[in-house]
Amino acid sequence: MRDLVDGNAEPEISRESLTEYFGAAYPTIERFADRLREEGELRGLIGPREVPRIWDRHILNSAAVVPFLPETGLIADIGSGAGLPGVVIAAMRPGASVYLVEPMERRCAWLSEIATDLNLANIEVKRGRAEEYHGAFECDAVTSRAVAALDKLVRLSLPLVRPGGEMIVLKGRNVAREVEPARKVLRRLKGGEPEIVDAPTIPGVETTTVVRIVRQTGAR
Numbered sequence: 001m002r003d004l005v006d007g008n009a010e011p012e013i014s015r016e017s018l019t020e021y022f023g024a025a026y027p028t029i030e031r032f033a034d035r036l037r038e039e040g041e042l043r044g045l046i047g048p049r050e051v052p053r054i055w056d057r058h059i060l061n062s063a064a065v066v067p068f069l070p071e072t073g074l075i076a077d078i079g080s081g082a083g084l085p086g087v088v089i090a091a092m093r094p095g096a097s098v099y100l101v102e103p104m105e106r107r108c109a110w111l112s113e114i115a116t117d118l119n120l121a122n123i124e125v126k127r128g129r130a131e132e133y134h135g136a137f138e139c140d141a142v143t144s145r146a147v148a149a150l151d152k153l154v155r156l157s158l159p160l161v162r163p164g165g166e167m168i169v170l171k172g173r174n175v176a177r178e179v180e181p182a183r184k185v186l187r188r189l190k191g192g193e194p195e196i197v198d199a200p201t202i203p204g205v206e207t208t209t210v211v212r213i214v215r216q217t218g219a220r
């Protein structure tokens, strides 16, 4: 697909497998990948080493969270940054409303520009830190990727989840060791037992680790 750079190669992923995997969302996702590749480094959104690995390390890694999300309702992605996974979610879940919560002005400007360019009317960019929105809205699901350790993430995210809804986090393989330090805040905020699952996308592409935490009903 793209050329190889210094051994930091993107695995061969055929366009056919991508179009099959993303279905109707593919043209939107492809445009997002192109813009990230062309502008991501210049605009300080991704590092130079990431440019050749946009599809597997970023787009598909983000897409791995989508099967765990509802088709409709309200989803918030906190610390969206370049739009990962929030923009990918909005493209793949057109029936849902997606809030992208991000404190940095420059990144919010990028996210708003991308939402317009990609025609993703279901995106609303919310500038600010997640904790500033506690009490302002509650979602069916709250996602995040590369924002904080699990204990802090629970503190930031769970108050934004409606009782019965879920926090769904993209994490590294070693996330199990983050569970113990998160127990106290999980108890306080009525989070259920974290479920760690392996989330595949396209065969041949590394799977992703997803952590699911339900906000127990009766919590508030």
Ligand SMILES: C[S@@+](CC[C@H](N)C(=O)[O-])C[C@H]1O[C@@H](n2cnc3c(N)ncnc32)[C@H](O)[C@@H]1O
Residues within 6 Å of the ligand: 078, 079, 080, 081, 082, 083, 084, 085, 101, 102, 103, 104, 107, 128, 129, 130, 131, 144, 145, 146, 147, 156
């Ligand atoms: C390492 S970046 C990850 C961006 C993106 N999720 C990704 O995977 O590429 C972390 C992002 O979280 C944002 N962030 C940090 N603290 C936050 C908070 N309390 N609430 C919301 N976003 C936060 C930062 O501004 C930054 O854009």
